[in-house]
Structures are given as C-alpha cells and as structure tokens.
Amino acid sequence: MANEQFDAPKRVIFGLSMKLITMIIAMIMVVEVLIYLPSVANFRISWMDDRVHVAGVAARVIETVPDTMDLTPDMIGKLLSSAEAEALVIRTEGQSQLIERPDMPMPVAAYAADTRERAPLDLIAGALEILFFGSNRTMRVIGVPMDSQDVVVEVLVNEALLRQELIAYSRNIFWLSLLVASFTSFAIFLFLNGLLIRPITRLTRNMVAFQQDPDDARKIIVPSERRDEVGIAERELAAMESNLFTMLKQKQHLADLGLAVAKINHDLRNTLGSAQLLSDQVANLDDPHVQRLAPRLVNTLDRAIKFCQSVLDYGRHKSVAPKFEQVDLRALLDESASEAAIRVHPEIEWLNQVEDDVIISVDPDQIARVFTNLFKNAREALETHSLKNGDHPSILANLIVDQAQVCLTIADNGPGLSPRAKDNLFRAFEGSGRAGGTGLGLAIAKELVEAHGGALKYIPEESGTKFEICLPR
Template identity: 35%
Template sequence: MKEEFSSKETSKNLLSLDGNHPAGAGVHKSGVENHKKNRFFKLPKFETGLPARLLSLTVVFVLLAEFLIFLPSVSKFRNDWFDERVQAAEIAAIALEAAPNRQVSQGLSERLLFETQLLAVAMGDEDMWELVFSPQMPIDSIPVPMDLREERGWDSFFRTIEHATAKEGRILRILSSTDSGSDDKYIDIIVPEAALRSDLLEYAYNILLLSLLVSGLTGAFISWSLYRLVVKPMMRITNAVADFGEAPERLAAFKPSGRQDEIGKAENALIDMQSAVSNSFRQTKRLAELGEAVAKITHDLRNSLAVARLASDSLRRSEDPRVQSVAPRLERAIERAIGLAESTLLYGKSDTPKAKMASIEIRNIVEEAFLEGISAFAEIDWLNDVDEDISAYADPDMLHRLLSNLVRNAGQAISDHNIEAGLVRIAATVEKGWMHVIVEDNGPGVPVHVRDKLFLPFSISENKGGTGLGLAITRELALAMGGDVYLNHDYEHGAAFVVKLQRTDPNI
C-alpha cells in the first residue's frame, strides 16, 4: 500500500489515518515502566573507625566516578535505542518495496511493528511523503517531535532527562536520516515513550547494580590495602604512644618494622622520642635526688665555713708578713664559698639567685679566677691578657665563678691529654657595645658530637671525673647577669669560650 501527501500535512496524516495494515502493537507497554519502582536500599551501619571511613569514602568516590560515566552512557543508550528502531523501520520499508504489489500480510505487518515497538512508519523527502506502515487505531495525543538530525551532544543529554521525568502516555515522533546517503530523504517513525522509558530504567538499574558491585569490590580492596599498609602500622604506633604516655619514665619495648617509607620514619622518630623523654625523666629524678643531697651537704658546709671565717679573722690579726699577705685572699675565698653555699640553698628552694650588678674592672677578677681554677695544674701556663682599664657591668662573684669554671675545664682538658706547653689565655674585646671575655686554650678542643649538648645539665663530659654540670652552671651565671656564653666554633687551636657581658648599666 502506498499513499502520497504533502510534507506539510505529515503530522495530520499520521494522526488521522486508519490504514489497512494495523501495527497491532498499539502503545507498547511491557510492564517494565513499573519495574523495580520504589526500591530502597538500607545501608548497613558502620563504625566510625578509620577503616570504616576509608571503605565508605572509597565507595562514595567510585560511585561518583561511575555517575560521571553513567550520564553520557545513558545518553548513548537512548541514541542507540532510536537508531535501532530507525534501522528496523528502514528494513521494513525495503521489505515492503520487495513485496508483490507493495503489500504485506496483516500478520507480518503486526509482527514487524510489535517487535520494533513502533506505531507508524513513514519515509519521504522535501517534496514527497510516503506512509509505509499506518497505525492500527487513531492516536489521540499529539506526538512530541524530535529531529535526531539536528541534535547535538548536550541536546541528547537533556532529552534523556526529559524522557525519565516526563508524564506518562507521551508519544514521540522521531525524524532521522536514512542510510541511502541522500541528505534530502528522511524516515519518520512514531513510538510510545513508555517503551523507551522502560528500557532506560532497566539499563540504569543494571548500571547501578554493576556500579555498586564494582565500587564495593574496589572499596574493599583499597580499604584492605590501606589498612595493611597504613592503618594497622599507625594503630601500632598510636598504641605505643598511649602506653608510653601512661609511664613515660619507663622505656617501652617498641620494635620498628624496618620499613623505609614515612611509616618507618615515624617509628624511628617515636623510638628516639621515647628514649629522649625517658632519659629526661630519669635525669629529672636524679636532679631531684641530687638537689636534696646537695642541700643537706651545703647546709653543713655553710656551718663549717662559718668556723673557717672566724679562723681567718684570727689569722688577719697575725703579725707574720706571710700570713698577712695570704689572709685577705683566704678571707675572700671563704666569703665566696659561703655565698655559693647560700645560693645553692636558695636554688634548691626554686629561688633564682639575683645578680648584684655593678661596674667592675675585669683584670683583677680574671687574675683571681686563674689562681683558683688552675692552681691544681702547676705544669700549665696561663696568661691574663686583659687591660687594666677594661670594665664591665656584672656581678663580681658570679663572674669569678664563671671564669673559674672555664679555666678549670681548660686546665683539666690539657692535663688529661698530656698536652706539652699547655697554655690558658684570657683576653677581652669590645664588639657592638658588648664586652667579650675570651677564654682560650691550646688543648684538644671540643669534639663535634658534644657541641650541641655542651651547656645541658648532665651532658656527656669529656673530662675525667666530670659531672656534666660545670658548663650548665656557667651558662646560668652568664644569663643571670644579662649576658651569655658560647663556644667559638672558628677557633682551630684548641677551645675558645666567649663570655658576653654588658659594658654599662642599661638603665642609665
């Protein structure tokens, strides 16, 4: 059967014709439109631990990636769905051309329309329009036209969303090019949107199940890998930190895994931290015990020094010239010893000794520091290279103790290493408004590995019988006077310590 119409009357003819070859399909409803509706997924309850969070985040990210892939894939499914029906309609039209008298039986016509889910098929060009298969019954609703020849990528995407959200019962009129290669010819088909929506929902549901399966397997694998590689080692480190926090004075038995990555570095850092903190706690305990013992000894020593001071007063009244020359020096030494004992008691009471600052001449204090600090090393020469007119703003007793400690350490280092022609020299210079008193020797120098901890209490002492407190006390005395003491790293002929002092009273 063949009928000819003007192309302007195409839509009217498709709606009104009641042909002799019914499609037999009607508005095809496969029942899939209600397939899996109102489906709800009850998510399991996860704990809030790191492994559960990793699994959840991995699943979410994989689903997000699947969603970004799903949008263009469902648009392509919609286009392929239309292309399949256009090709089926064109094949049916070719079969009709080959049939006798260009007519097919009613049964074959119904079968072709049913299997392709079409309501009507027409072909034409700009001048002629031909109805190939007419609908079995009149179509009540006006078809929604969609010209696939003019659609672009985004148009297909938005059309797909429209198919999924449109009201029920819509009829679509699809215009598409034919495979003949002519731009003028087109094929015109009428399809129920319900069939497309049903197949779209089924496709989306299958993609959803596949995405959940892929995301679940991927999330489980990634979570298991992260748990084995990161979470479990970090939990081990966390537990070790928690155990160590309960008893920091006890070094916990934590063995590193031997890894060379960041986890291994964290394990090694934890071991170093535990060792440092444990040593610090032990040193603090030793300091407390030592402080208590020193306080008792100093209390008794102060009483003994009081008796010595009375004896020195008696010696001062002696007429012996040799006694009279030694008595003042002895008396000053006893006074400094008594002051040191009282300061030690105050330090044990957490009271910082206050410096008695004054403008003093340095040369005489350096002279007395040499006589006290290096007296036990008769074989070592010393040189007081400080000018007589050089003065500084400092506490004379604290400065004497400070320089005596440095001189004694220098003499001990030279004596321990049997340095021939040993020499300790003290000089003074003025740099940028500060007085620098330099104590240098020609001994073995300070090893590199102890320089960073040189002024820390109980640090490793290089001198035989050293306690590791001398330089810590020296630094404390310098800071109490508003100055500092440090090691000159550029000195190459032994060791050189620089005592930084104020030149004048900063309040004036």
C-alpha cells in the same frame, strides 16, 4: 611522670580509615557517573536505531505489495507492533507513504528525534530529558534504515516505552556500580589499612602512651622490619624515646645528686663555721708558732666556707624566673660596683661611662648579680697583677644602644683570661683559674643573662679582659 602542660589526647572520631573509605566511595561514584552518562545516551540511540531498522524492514515488505490498499489490517497491525510503533511514514524520492492502524486515530507527535544527528552532548541531553521529564508523549523517530540510502522512515512511538527501558537499564547500572564501588573501596581499604593506617595508628597510640608515662621503658616502641618511610618513622621514634628515657633518668639522678650535695654542703658549712670560731680563738693565743700558722688556717677555712656558700647559691638561684622592672642602668652599675668593692678602691679606678637615664627592663637583683660577678673577677685579676708601663688599673663600663638591643661592655686592663679559664669559659665548676675559685661566677652570669633573653659573650682583646652583655630592649 605525667605531663600536665599537654591536653589529654582526644579520641579520634572521624579517623583516617573512615576518611579513606568515604573518599574512595565518593571517587568511584564520580567515575561511575562519568561512565554512565555516555552509556545511557548510547542505550537510547541504539533503541531508536532498532525502531528505524524494523521500520526499514517493513518498508521493504510493503514494496513487494503492488497496491497498499491490499494491506490487510492484520498485516498492518503486525508490521506496526514489530516496531512497537503507533504509525509509520516511509519517504522515498518525493513519495511518502503513511501506515497507520485503521481503527485508531492518527497520533500527533509531540516532538521529533532525528537519529542522523549524533552530537555526543545532545545524545546525553536527550537521554536525560526522557529519563527525568518523559511521560506519555508520542515521539517521531526519524532515521535512514540500514542498506537503504534513499529511504527515510519516521516511526511514531510512545516515549514511555523508551523511558521504562532506560529506567530499568539505569537501575541495573546503579546496582552494579554500587557493587563495584563497594568491592573496590573494600579492597583498596584493606590494602591501605595494612600498609599505612594501622602502622600510623600504632605510632600515634605509642606516642600518646609514652608521653603519658615516659619513665616506663616498656612504652618505648618496638620498630618493625619495614624499610619504607613508616619503618623509618618507627625507628626514629624508638631512638627518640629511648634517648628521652635515658635523659630523664639522668636528670633524676642529677637532681638527687644535687640534693645530696646541698645537704652535705649545708652541714659542712656549719661545721666549718664552728671550726672558724675555734681558729679565731686559737689566733689569739700568744704562742709564736700559732701566730704564724693561724692566719693561714683562718684563710683556708674562709675559702672553704665561701666555696660551700657559692655552691649552695648556685643550687638555689638556678631556676628563678626574672621579675622584670624598669631600672636605671647607670645606677645599677654603680650599686654593683660598690657591692664588688671597686667603687671606692684604693688602687682600682671605676669608670662608668653609661649615661644617666638609660632605663632598661630587667630583674634588678639578677642583673646586679651578673655585674657583681664580672666586677669581682676583674678586681681579683687586677689585685694580683701589677701593670708594667705604669698604667692605672681600671674597670670600664660602656654602652651601645641600637633598635633591638642594649649591649654593655665591661672591660678591665688586667692580665686577661688564663688559657685554662678560656677553655672552660662559662662552665660551672670547671672554669676557675684561681685558688679558691669555684668557676661558678661566669656560669651563673651567663645563665641569668640568657634567662633575660640576652647573651653574655667574651670579647677577645689584645690586652685585658672584655665581656659583652646584650639584652633585648
């Protein structure tokens, strides 16, 4: 039994697993960048510290030489290349000493980088600046070498050297991060996949499969032993599906049964009809025995036929949706009162207190049927009941209108509901409290009113019987 009112399930394109992997990788990359920035800044400052340190060593070597003029070009070359520098400036209290290659012109520094200033954000900015905009400029690295507080050295060095190392370092970090991210996301994915995604996929697949064919008991999910939320979902789904399965089967059986009853009823009514014709003829015979029994026979047959008719009606009328029309409520009530034979009744007074021009939007046939059922019940109750204190039997219709709804009360001053009728109120085939009744009248009335979005209620009163029909406006 495929369910047409739902769309066919769409294929999952960007499913949970894909979303999960993408998210994990993105998160790890963000974390890696956060770690990378300080580490690249640290790399640059250490590189510059190294230059300053080597320059400091050079300064100490030079101190041992009595006259700087004695430094051979060879020595200067060695000193400078050990610091990878183009030139060095060594400043001690008021004195400054320049060490440069004699064969090359003194380079001009494009900018200075002072290793004594170590604000973290500046360090990061400095590293990024070289990485992205660095070229072949000469930078002047200023710093205080270790163990020599009174010496300040300046190392003139080509920034391209630093840039190359920074690039190599960044590249390594990038590959390493990628490796870590892949490993981690894969591990997290495996974990979550087993824990969540596979069970959820199983649940959704099962729902789709079951919904497409709820008649097949094999489609009911077999819950796992898990004790977490997924386990609960599986068990609840299994319970729901097997309930639904049972209910569907039951409904099918009921529908089949209803069909069978309708068929039996139909045949029975025809048979009874023939019997009625015969009994009418028998009633015309002159025999006094027959004359005495015939009316009872006719009555019994009458009742049986009516019973069959109302059961058939119940089966037929059940599922017709109301066709709404604008109708005059007072006129509709009067019409139904005629139909129920109370409008011109020798004993019963019909009091329609609904004013003219109250227009409601209902299915006139269905609501007339509701009224007729209620009126007939009231008439039947009033006819078999004699009022004690000389009151006149009456049926009264009254209306209360408010913003949201119209509420109509139909009351009679009869005997009131019998206990049996009260206990089974509105229950088809069960609520009847009189011989020959089917207990369908009120059940049908309630169903029709509810199909209009309204409610039919019994209002307990001290005497008599009162029902209230509320309909939305």
